Amino acid sequence: MGTPAGAVAAGTALLTDHYELTMVEAALRSGAAHRRSVFEVFGRRLPHGRRYGVVAGIGRLLDAIEAFRFDDATLRYLADRKVVDRTTLDWLADYRFGGDVYGYPEGECWFPGSPIVVVEGTFAEAVLLETLVLSVLNHDCAVAAAASRMTSAAAGRPCIEMGSRRTHEQAAVAAARAAYVAGFASTSNLRAGEAYGIPTLGTSAHAFTLLHDNEREAFEAQIAALGKNTTLLVDTYDVTSAVATAVELAGPELGAVRLDSGDLLLLAHRVRRQLDELGADRTKIVVTSDLDEYAIAALRAAPVDAYGVGTQLVTGSGHPTASLVYKLVARAATSDADAPLESVAKRSPGKPSHGGRKTALRAYDADGVAETEVLRTGGRGEVGPELRELLVPLIIGGEVVGREPLEKSRERHLRSRAELPLSATQLSRGEPVLATVYE
Amino acid sequence: MGTPAGAVAAGTALLTDHYELTMVEAALRSGAAHRRSVFEVFGRRLPHGRRYGVVAGIGRLLDAIEAFRFDDATLRYLADRKVVDRTTLDWLADYRFGGDVYGYPEGECWFPGSPIVVVEGTFAEAVLLETLVLSVLNHDCAVAAAASRMTSAAAGRPCIEMGSRRTHEQAAVAAARAAYVAGFASTSNLRAGEAYGIPTLGTSAHAFTLLHDNEREAFEAQIAALGKNTTLLVDTYDVTSAVATAVELAGPELGAVRLDSGDLLLLAHRVRRQLDELGADRTKIVVTSDLDEYAIAALRAAPVDAYGVGTQLVTGSGHPTASLVYKLVARAATSDADAPLESVAKRSPGKPSHGGRKTALRAYDADGVAETEVLRTGGRGEVGPELRELLVPLIIGGEVVGREPLEKSRERHLRSRAELPLSATQLSRGEPVLATVYE
Incomplete structure (x- = not known):
């Protein structure tokens, strides 16, 4: 599938901060607007205790940059509110990003x-x-980082993304996508299915059981519509009697039962035993109650077949x-296209700043385990078999060149995570597993 | 202004969970789909330690419900992926919410x-x-609750919303709106300005200073473009010399200086003294460095004129x-339109469930201070001068009747917060300031 251009990115030019436009106005006035410049997106640190970050949102970002144009209605709004002057409005009317973007692939x-x-x-x-790039990446990378810890804790059991109701309705679509990049198997979000080809899943909620005169009628209705392979929600009233009714109605072909409350560790064991005794030994158990990576890890010993994860x-x-x-x-110190680049950085006590355009490399030990993140200023330098280049071209001369199918990003994440030192997958708090070295 | 229909709500029908559609399919099959039903949106608790919640997103929700229609492309996707059967697709094709929605006004x-x-x-x-309603409200209410604590801590000094870059690009627009409802004065987000008429603000970033050969040239450029009443960012290199340069260039008409790093309490005092000594006693000080409600409260004693708030x-x-x-x-127990409603509730150990349609009232003491949240099942009952009804009609028979200008929601929030017991505005952790009583 990949990311269909414009699917969720229509009209992105105002998804930005007022000051980006006033800076353009002031820089057009001073003439410095046309100086060649290099901006870097980076995190000064990982969230407290996290071992690694995950890049997500690159595909969405490429769509959003392509859609970053100022149409007539937008220009009228900016003119009416006197956000910027006429010269700047004319410049914005012709705006189309014509530079280059490199990045860590998704x-x-x-x-x-x-x-x-x-x-x-x-x-x-x-x-x-600036604002648009950060919005897309700050959101998607945050979700992907959490998702990666969850899929790692799930140790091969599928994770299902079900968090749409707990976040902004459009953020939900991006969250489903970021989770998929970081190894989630599917999502409940239909727009994410439509826009990105992510498999969607879902059966029923407690309301469906409560709607009917009793649980049996609800189960019968669901099986009649969705088949015996469906997932029945068994904790609306009493789990044991619900499981008995479910197997009585669907037989051993019952797809799965879902537990959404209570002591999941205990219940999973009990329900597994009951299902097996009833001959439904292929019926799966899905759990979905405020799970996070710690709860998923704690359920490793339980007979759980899939995790539905939402809020966290x-x-x-x-x-x-x-x-x-x-x-x-x-x-550059002048607007001349050939003027050499000069490093710049804010004076920030306590915040290390590293000016200058960088080459990013991951260094490996002899066993292929990643050791350090090497950031070189002053040219690409030597790159041997134990150093992997990380930056790839995404946009060249304004043309998007870095689109890829989402499946490729998924595979990359598995590979990239597997290369990290083993401590990367520990959920306890610790230092980043790779040290960053500036050369 | 208010919320222009469809401004950010185009095509909302797939912003939902897969299981909402499969439940419809199964309920159409069983015939229970047509039973009259009442759903309630509520929070079982406030976030740990919070004293009150804030309703936000109602205006956005009304737009989103109006736009909840299944067009041909959407139906084709659902058919291709076999999400639901043909009968359900036909039902969805004609879907238009025709019921009633009541709610706490924004x-x-x-x-x-x-x-x-x-x-x-x-x-x-x-x-x-379900999913769409929860997405809109869970996001907007969360932001508004935080915003209300911040504007309360700011005690009348203006708060500026600047968080777009830290959240999903569309969530950013909704966040600016929710913050405005809860008393923020303005936003940096241009789409929020365009869509909702919220005042937008912004001047320049460190990059603008670094772009120029020196700080003086950057300040000159900004003043030339934006006038002396602009806000100059003074912490790129050395604050004291930046303030001196700023006043030298703009004189006492300099609008404001912005501090974005360092010990803001100390710096604000120092900069205020310097500005006053230079004769710029009307020049304001804006601070913007990872502020939350606690940092805002801690700066009460500092000569700060406005707070820019982002991430938190x-x-x-x-x-x-x-x-x-x-x-x-x-x-209802049957599909008959006149069939009486019956209360239903999941059996949830540890989660109090209160079935039945409710009247919501706020009870006041003789001084007009709110005392309790009264939720009555079984009819409206008596409503006297010390009981205020909280639910208002938002949609009746499918027609939106509850739109209002955003300014009205802002005023309502100030009024509603002012009625709460004084402890509501304490930032320390505590219990909800009103107890909920079920009658």
């Missing part, structure tokens, strides 16, 4: 300082994208934003 | 169990809206979702 792991995305162009064309996934399991920033790291 | 405070929104219709037409606002200051649920509380 699914790749990242560490403090990793230049996840690098935007090169004139100051004006590149600064304008879409809210990044305690870290709803990836805290990525978009910083000017180099710019 | 800006009102809420408490555990408050029926924030009540949806009445056939089971099928009402269950279909859009992520609900530790509680990014309001944890509202959508529960069937009553339904």
Whole structure:
């Protein structure tokens, strides 16, 4: 499938901060607007205790940048509210990002300082994208990081994304996509199915059981409509009698039962035993009650076949934003297209700043285990078999070149995570598993 | 202004969970789909330690429900993926919510169990809206609750919403709107300005200073473009020399200086003294560095004129979702339109369930201070001067009747918050300031 251009990205030009436009106005006035500039997107640190970050949202970002155009209605709004002057409005009317974007491809792991995305162009064309780039990446990377910990804790059992109701209705679609990149098997969100080809799943809620005169009638109705292979929700009244009724009605072909409340560890064992005794030994058990990566890990010993995850996934399991920033790291001293780039950085006590355009490399030991994140300023330098280049071209001269099918991002994430030191998959708090080295 | 229909709500029918549609299919099969049903949106509890909740997103929800239609492309997707059968597809093709929605109007405070929104219709037409209703309200109420604590802590000084870059690009627009309902003065988000008429603000970032050869040139450029009344960012290099340069260039008409890093309490005092000594005693000080309600309160003693708030606002200051649920509380036992409603509720150990359609009232003491949240089942009962009715009609027979200008929601929030016991505005953790009483 991949990411159909414009599917969720129609009209992105106002999804930005007022000051991006006033900076363009002031820079057009001073003439500095046309200086070649390099912006980097990076995180100064991982959320407290996390071992690695996950890049997600690149495909969405490429769509959003392509759709970053100022149409007549938008320009009228900006003119009416006097956000910027006429010269700037004319410049915006012709705006189309014409520079280059490099980035870590989707699914790749990242560490403090990793230049996840690098935007090169004139100051004006590149600064304008700041807010949009950060919105897309801060959200999607936060969800993917939580998702990766969950799929890792699930140790091969499928995770189902079910968090739409706990987050903004459009963020929900992006969250389903980010979770899929980080190994989730499916989603409940239908737009995510339509827009990105992600498998969708779902059967029924407690309301469906309560609607009917009794549980038996509800189960009969569901089986009649969706077949015996459906998943019946068994905790509306009494789990044991619900499971008995479910197997009585569907027989051993019953697809699954879902537990959405109570002591899941205990219930899963009890229900498994009951299902087996009733001959429904192929009927699966799905659990879905406020799960996070810790609850998933705690259920490893339980006979659970799939995890449905909601709130904690879409809210990044305690870290709803990836805290990525978009910083000017180099710019030319004149508007001449050939003028050499000069490193720049804010003076920030306590915040290490590393100006200059960088090459990003992952260094491996002899066994192929990742060891360090190497960020080189001053050219690409030597790249041997134990150093993997991380940045790939995403947009060149304004043309998107970095689209890929979502399946490829999924595979990349599995591969990238598997290369990390084993401690990466520990859920306990710790340091990033790779140290970042500036060369 | 209010909320222009469809501004951000185009095509909402797939912003839902797969199981809402399969439930409709199974209920159409059993015939129970047409039973009159009442769903309630409520929170079982407030986030840990919070004193009150804030209703936000009602205007967005009305737009989203109006736009909840299945067009041909959507139906084709559902058919191709075999999400539901042909009978259900035909039913969806004609779908248009034709029931009634009542709710707490936007800006009102809420408490555990408050029926924030009540949806009445056939089971099928009402269950279909579950995910969308919860997505809108869980997001917007979470942001508004955090915003209200911030504006309360700011004690009259203006708060500026600047969090777009830290959340999903569309969630950012809704967050700006929710913050405005809860008393924020303005936003940096241009779409929120366009869609909802919220005042937008913004001047420049560190990149703008770094772009120029030195700070003086950057300030000159900004003043030339935006006038002396602009806000200059003074912490790129050295604050003291930046303030001196700023006043030298703009004189006493300099609008404001912005501090975005460092010890804001100390810096604000120092900068205020310096500005006053330079004769710029009307120049304001804006602070914007990872603020939350606690940091805002801590700066009460500092000479700060406005707070710019980002990350903590859009992520609900530790509680990014309001944890509202959508529960069937009553339904008819037959599909007859006149059949009486019967209360229903899941058996939930540890989760109090209160079936039945409710009247929601706020009870006041003789001084007009709110005392309790009274939820009555079994009819409206007596409503005297010390009992205020909370539910208002939002949609009647499928027609939206509850739209209102955003300014009205803002005023309502101020009024509703002011009626609460004084402890409502304490930032320390505590119990909800109103107890919920079921009658």
